[in-house]
Every structure is written in structure tokens, then in C-alpha cells.
Amino acid sequence: MRVLAFRHVPFEDVGHIRPVLEARGIAVEAVDLYREGVDMPDSRDAAGLIFMGGPMSANDDLPYLRQELAILQQALERGQPVLGVCLGSQLLARALRARVYRNPVKEIGWYDIEPTAAAAQDSLFAGLPARQVVFQWHGETFDLPAGAELLACSPDCKHQAFRFGRAAYGLQFHAEVTTEMIADWCAQDANCGDMREMSRPIDASAHEIAMAELSGRLFGRWADLL
Numbered sequence: 001m002r003v004l005a006f007r008h009v010p011f012e013d014v015g016h017i018r019p020v021l022e023a024r025g026i027a028v029e030a031v032d033l034y035r036e037g038v039d040m041p042d043s044r045d046a047a048g049l050i051f052m053g054g055p056m057s058a059n060d061d062l063p064y065l066r067q068e069l070a071i072l073q074q075a076l077e078r079g080q081p082v083l084g085v086c087l088g089s090q091l092l093a094r095a096l097r098a099r100v101y102r103n104p105v106k107e108i109g110w111y112d113i114e115p116t117a118a119a120a121q122d123s124l125f126a127g128l129p130a131r132q133v134v135f136q137w138h139g140e141t142f143d144l145p146a147g148a149e150l151l152a153c154s155p156d157c158k159h160q161a162f163r164f165g166r167a168a169y170g171l172q173f174h175a176e177v178t179t180e181m182i183a184d185w186c187a188q189d190a191n192c193g194d195m196r197e198m199s200r201p202i203d204a205s206a207h208e209i210a211m212a213e214l215s216g217r218l219f220g221r222w223a224d225l226l
Contacts, residue, residue: 001047001226002027006068008034008054008087011184015176016215017050017083024223033064043071047226048081048167051088053174055190057140058090058100069095081167081225086138089162089170096145096164105156107136108194109202113160113173119151122163124221128152132214133207134160134173135182137194141172167225175214179205 003021005014005028018028028050031041043049051068058065072095075082084092090100112131119125132152141157144150145164152161152173160172182204185191 001025002029003048003050003226004029004031004041004043004046005050005052006031006033006071006088007052008056008064009190011181011188011190012053013181014050014052015174015178015181016212017176017219020216020219021223024220026223026226033067034062040067040071043075043080044078046080048083048222049075051082051084051091052176053086053088053137056087058087058094058142065091076164076168079165079167081222082169083219083222084170085176086172086174089172090140090142092164092168092170093142093145093162096148098143098145098148100140100142103139103141103157106139106194106197107154107157108138108198109136110134110206111136111154111156111173113152113154115152116150118149119161122149122151123167123225124163124169124218125151125161128217133210134175134214135177135207135211136173137185137191138172139194142170167222169222171218175211175218177211179208 113134115125115128144159148162148164150162154160162170
């Protein structure tokens with residue numbers, strides 16, 4: 001069994017997702033359509049599709065984003081399990097005809113999210129504590145797609161997680177990050193503008209154990225749906 005993971009920049013990899021899925025015998029195959037010369041994969045026989053983050057906007061008219069939106073729409077029509085992370089969640093929202101737009105504030109660093117009442121009955125979010133610390137790095141948000149269930153929110157960005165159908169999930173936050181990934185993101189040229197806006201440095205290892213536990217819960221349960 002395998003899943004396809006669509007990446008958008010070299011430094012935003014799947015992080016904790018890979019060991020969680022591989023421990024269940026599920027291979028993770030990276031797809032980098034943003035690179036020249038990469039062929040469009042046949043996603044029909046994949047057990048599931050993952051769409052990762054990136055510094056671009058889901059509204060950018062980029063050839064590989066157009067390709068991914070088409071793949072997402074086809075997957076949704078098939079009822080294929082989908083997981084969208086940050087930019088990936090915004091692409092999923094767009095594929096479901098929802099609007100993606102600038103959030104009133106940028107969320108960069110560690111923030112609390114709160115599960116909604118619907119989360120208590122959800123396959124991934126059931127049992128999540130009333131407040132869960134997560135890592136964020138985004139300046140845009142999205143409207144909740146028609147027919148989707150809101151699963152988590154926060155004071156500065158209402159739509160933090162949603163489910164559409166049985167197994168299509170959008171996560172605005174980064175549950176997949178490792179300490180090494182966060183430190184690397186802070187050093188990337190593509191993120192230097194965001195870093196200049198920070199009032200204090202990000203402690204990359206502040207919630208390392210909590211992130212590993214959350215990843216095991218969310219991505220392990222998503223894997224169980226494949």
C-alpha cells in the first residue's frame with residue numbers, strides 16, 4: 001500500500017507523517033510537480049493523497065497548483081482519502097469551491113487550537129484535549145467548504161481543521177513538524193520576510209514531545225481509514 005505526498009518546496013517534507021505511516025506498512029512516495037520535467041502521476045491506485053505546505057498561495061496561478069487542484073477534485077469524486085496540510089488544506093478548500101484569502105493576522109510559531117463539538121465524534125479528532133498546542137506558519141485562511149465539518153478553531157484563525165466526507169481532511173496547522181524542520185524553516189531565505197516580523201525567536205524544540213504524540217494520533221488514525 002502507498003500514498004502520494006505532493007510537496008511544493010524542498011524544505012517542507014512530510015516529517016512525522018512518514019514514520020507513522022511506514023510503521024503501518026504504508027509507503028510514502030513524494031511527488032514534486034513544482035520541479036521541471038516531473039510527470040503527472042497516476043493517483044487512481046494510491047491508497048490516499050497528501051498535499052503539503054509551502055510559501056506560495058493556493059490562489060497563485062502556477063501550473064503545478066492547477067494540476068494538483070485537478071487531482072484533488074478527481075480524488076474527491078472517487079471518495080479517495082485526502083490529507084491537506086497548511087497550503088494543502090487551502091488547496092483542498094479551493095477544490096471544494098471555497099474561498100482562500102488573507103487571514104487578519106499571520107500565525108507563525110506555537111499556538112493553541114480548540115476542538116469543536118463535532119470533533120468528539122470524528123475518527124481523527126475524538127479524544128483531543130480541550131486545548132492543543134500546534135505549530136503554525138501561514139498568512140492565509142479559507143472559508144469552510146459547503147458540506148464540510150469544522151473540527152478545530154483558534155481565536156486568530158477560525159478554520160483550523162475540517163473533514164469532508166469520510167476521509168478528506170484539511171489541517172491548517174503543522175502537526176507533522178519535527179524540531180529539525182522548524183529550525184530549518186526559520187533559516188530558509190523564502191521565510192526571511194516572515195522572520196523579520198517576529199518579535200522573538202521561535203523555540204523549535206518547545207513542544208517536541210507533544211508534536212510527536214499529536215502526529216501519532218492524527219496521522220495514525222488517518223492511516224487507519226485508508
